[in-house]
Amino acid sequence: GISCPQPIADSGNEPCVRQCPDSMAVIQPPPVAVTFPGPILSSFPQDSVVGSSGAPVFGGFGGSLGFGGSSLGYGGLYGS
8 A cells, every 4th residue: 555556546456466575565564554444453354364365465455444454464474
């Protein structure tokens, strides 16, 4: 979202991942995302990310709210 606003405006989540490195994009947004979607990420994005196995994570990461939840959940997956 923050690193690549063009892809999001295009409504293409996958392109956003291709334009910005998944590792870098995930490490940059976490703090900003946690600011507003804190409760949301705990609701559904985290579950979706963990059960998605990492593939759809990119799709959600491109979104606004989902992007926040995915950031935290994705970071955990990366740590694994």
